[in-house]
Amino acid sequence: MLPPRYFALIPAAGVGARMGAAFPKQYASLAGKAMLRHVLDTFAAHQAITHTFAVVSGDDGYIDDTIRDDATSAGPALAGRVTVVRDGGDTRRQSVLNGLLAMRPQLADDDWVLVHDAARPGLSAALVDRLIAAVRDDEVGGLLALPVVDTLKRGDSEQRACATVPRVGLWAAQTPQMFRYGLLKKALEAAADVTDEAGAVEAMGLFPRLVPGSVRNMKVTLPGDLALAELYLKECND
Numbered sequence: 001m002l003p004p005r006y007f008a009l010i011p012a013a014g015v016g017a018r019m020g021a022a023f024p025k026q027y028a029s030l031a032g033k034a035m036l037r038h039v040l041d042t043f044a045a046h047q048a049i050t051h052t053f054a055v056v057s058g059d060d061g062y063i064d065d066t067i068r069d070d071a072t073s074a075g076p077a078l079a080g081r082v083t084v085v086r087d088g089g090d091t092r093r094q095s096v097l098n099g100l101l102a103m104r105p106q107l108a109d110d111d112w113v114l115v116h117d118a119a120r121p122g123l124s125a126a127l128v129d130r131l132i133a134a135v136r137d138d139e140v141g142g143l144l145a146l147p148v149v150d151t152l153k154r155g156d157s158e159q160r161a162c163a164t165v166p167r168v169g170l171w172a173a174q175t176p177q178m179f180r181y182g183l184l185k186k187a188l189e190a191a192a193d194v195t196d197e198a199g200a201v202e203a204m205g206l207f208p209r210l211v212p213g214s215v216r217n218m219k220v221t222l223p224g225d226l227a228l229a230e231l232y233l234k235e236c237n238d
């Protein structure tokens with residue numbers, strides 16, 4: 001019986017509407033290369049990751065240049081380490097599901113899949129190590145997340161604070177979210193209205209493990225996030 005392997009699945013088929021850029025934010029440049037290339041380089045260089053699949057939209061015109069290995073690419077060669085799946089869906093969930101379907105011929109049900117947002121360029125090898133070490137023997141799976149430290153307010157329709165939400169026990173989910181292929185595919189097929197993989201697994205009555213992540217692994221969502229993410233990338237080694 002071969003031990004389970006680890007695969008990365010990168011949903012990268014979004015349009016970046018909240019970023020308001022003229023092109024999808026996963027191709028925005030950060031410290032000299034596209035956000036998506038940072039993510040692909042991290043997984044391609046990681047010894048534990050067997051292969052990486054990136055899901056992009058069918059009409060994506062940027063991916064070929066982004067994955068090209070040439071004299072200017074400072075990171076590891078991606079050739080043979082990355083498969084592009086040109087089958088993005090209307091939602092992140094659908095893109096991930098389409099990616100899982102494309103992965104089917106190469107994966108066994110008990111192989112691990114680490115689903116990571118292309119919009120989180122600050123993922124480090126150390127964070128991948130931390131997640132794998134914490135989850136590899138877990139019956140369910142798990143995800144990187146950060147305990148909420150701010151006081152949370154619920155706002156009303158007039159943007160007035162109408163309640164304080166107790167923050168004890170609240171975590172802000174990050175990615176990668178790491179689940180076995182068979183469970184993840186079944187969970188996502190069963191749960192239509194979820195924003196992340198852990199939510200689909202929770203809907204099955206299971207409890208994913210929460211693993212402390214890092215601020216450098218922030219999701220680039222709004223225009224100001226790009227500069228902050230670059231600062232974390234350069235200054236934060238967590």
Ligand SMILES: Nc1ccn([C@@H]2O[C@H](COP(=O)(O)OP(=O)(O)OP(=O)(O)O)[C@@H](O)[C@H]2O)c(=O)n1
Pocket residue numbers: 010011012013014015016017018019025026055088089090091092093095096117118119120219220221
């Ligand atoms: N239909 C979609 C929507 C999102 N994503 C990916 O899911 C990740 C996290 O999603 P988000 O930050 O919401 O990205 P966008 O959907 O592009 O942003 P927005 O909601 O502002 O349009 C991103 O890497 C994005 O490319 C995807 O693969 N397919």
Ligand SMILES: C[C@](O)(CO)[C@H](O)COP(=O)(O)O
Pocket residue numbers: 092117172173174175195196197219
């Ligand atoms: C998966 C995720 O990054 C966890 O916080 C988040 O749910 C993605 O949400 P988005 O609206 O697709 O950015």
